[in-house]
Amino acid sequence: MKMKNWISAFLFIMIIGLFGCQQRTVIEQHTESAETPERAEQAEQQSESAKQPVAQTEIIPAIAPVxxxxxxxxxxxxxxxxxxxxxxxxxxxxxxxxxxxxxxxxxxxxxxxxxxxxxxxxxxxxxxxxxxxxxxxxxxxxxxxxxxxxxxxxxxxxxxxxxxxxKSGYEPEDVPLLDDVVIASYTTYFNPADKNRNKNIELSATAIDKVIVGKGDHFSFNTVVGPRDEANGYQPAPEIINKKLVMGIGGGICQTSSTLFNAVDQLPVKYIEWHHHSIDIGYVPKGRDATVSYGGLDFRFQNTAAAPFLIKSVYGNNFLTIEITTAEKYVDKFK
Structure with missing residues (x-):
């Protein structure tokens, strides 16, 4: 009886052992089947990626437009x-x-x-x-x-x-013809005894002599005549400043600019800059003068006729004449 009970217990223990081994074998087989080659490769790649340094994005500052x-x-x-x-x-x-x-x-x-x-x-x-x-x-x-x-x-x-x-508005072939016809003229007079003043008139009149003013051109008295100083031969003479006569180098040149004004005023011109003296000057009617000073007041005009003209000055013993001439074929352009 005791022998039978012992044998039964031994058999029960063996059955339990076999069942446990079989269960462990099933679990191990299930684990191995889950670890496929593809998963292993992915795991290996993830491992390698983890070892690589993380790339940082470089921030480039914006460049201001120039x-x-x-x-x-x-x-x-x-x-x-x-x-x-x-x-x-x-x-x-x-x-x-x-x-x-x-x-x-x-x-x-x-x-x-x-x-x-x-x-x-x-x-x-x-x-x-x-x-x-x-x-x-x-x-x-x-x-x-x-x-x-x-x-x-x-x-x-x-x-x-x-x-x-x-560039100046004239044709080169017209140059020899520009003194054909006088289309405007004006004369003013001065005291022959005032040698310094008269010298200044002569120098400034010579400076504007034979100047070509093309169609559309701008004439500037100060630009054409240039500095009125001793280096250019100008003499001390009375000039009008703030309604008073004072001595100054180049006194008298306003007679040249005023004579020029009264000549070109007979033509189709546009005045860009034009100033009067502060007092009457006597050699032209009131309001018909054009005062200038180098580096300051200027007499400027534009030739609005559709043709060029030539400025000619004639300096005499007691007079200054400014003539405006042009080619005969252009005379009608100035009427």
Whole structure:
């Protein structure tokens, strides 16, 4: 009886052991079947990736747009603008004002530095009738420059200066014909005894003699005559300043400019600058004078006739005559 009970217990223990081994074998087989080659490769790649350093994104700062202003004649860089520094995105009205000021300075000059604008120096004839060439009118168009800068202010870029050059308005073949016909003339008189004053009249009259004024040309008395100083032969003589007669180098040249005014006033001209004396001067009717001073007041006009003319001066013992002549074929253009 005892032997049977022992054998039964032993068999029960063996069955339990076999069941446990079978369960462990099933679990191990299930685990191995889950670890496929694909999963192993993915795991290996993830492991390698974990070892690699993490790439950091480089932050590049934004570059502010820049405008380069170029002289088209020389391709020279003359000025650089950074719009953001001038308040382009903060205050557009103030920015435009700064650009307009820059354009003005480039055109007209600043602090003693000349700008691009240059008055025309008219061509003339020498005593033998040979042509002496002057210089054309040069203008930097300020409004166009401002427009060009504004167009590229957001993106930056290159801007060329809008420079306009105008040559004298006459044809070379007309030069020998310009003294054919007198179309206007005016004469004033002076005291022959006043030698210093008369010398100044003579020098300034010679300076404007045989000057060619083409169609559309601008004439400037101060530009044509130049400085009135001792180096150029001018003498001390009475001149009118603030309604008083005072001594000054070049006194008397206003008689030349006033005589010229009364001659060209008979032609189709447009006055650009014209000033009166502070008191009556006697050698022309009241209100018919044109006072000038070098570096200050000027007498300037534009020839609005569709033809060129020649200024001729005749200096005599007690008189000055200014004649305006042109080619016979152009006479009707001045009527």
């Amino acid at each position: 405008i380069n202003i170029i002289d088209p004649a020389t391709d020279e860089l003359i000025h650089t603008i950074t719009p953001l520094d001038l308040g382009y995105e903060m205050d557009i009205t103030a920015y435009i004002a700064k650009i307009e000021q820059l354009a003005k300075e480039l055109a007209r000059g600043v602090d003693g530095k000349p700008g691009y604008d240059q008055r025309m120096i008219l061509d003339r004839l020498d005593e033998q009738g040979n042509l002496i060439e002057g210089n054309p009118l040069i203008l930097l168009r300020e409004s166009i420059l401002v427009e060009r800068i504004m167009e590229v202010s957001a993106t930056g870029g290159t801007v060329e200066l809008p420079i306009e050059t105008t």
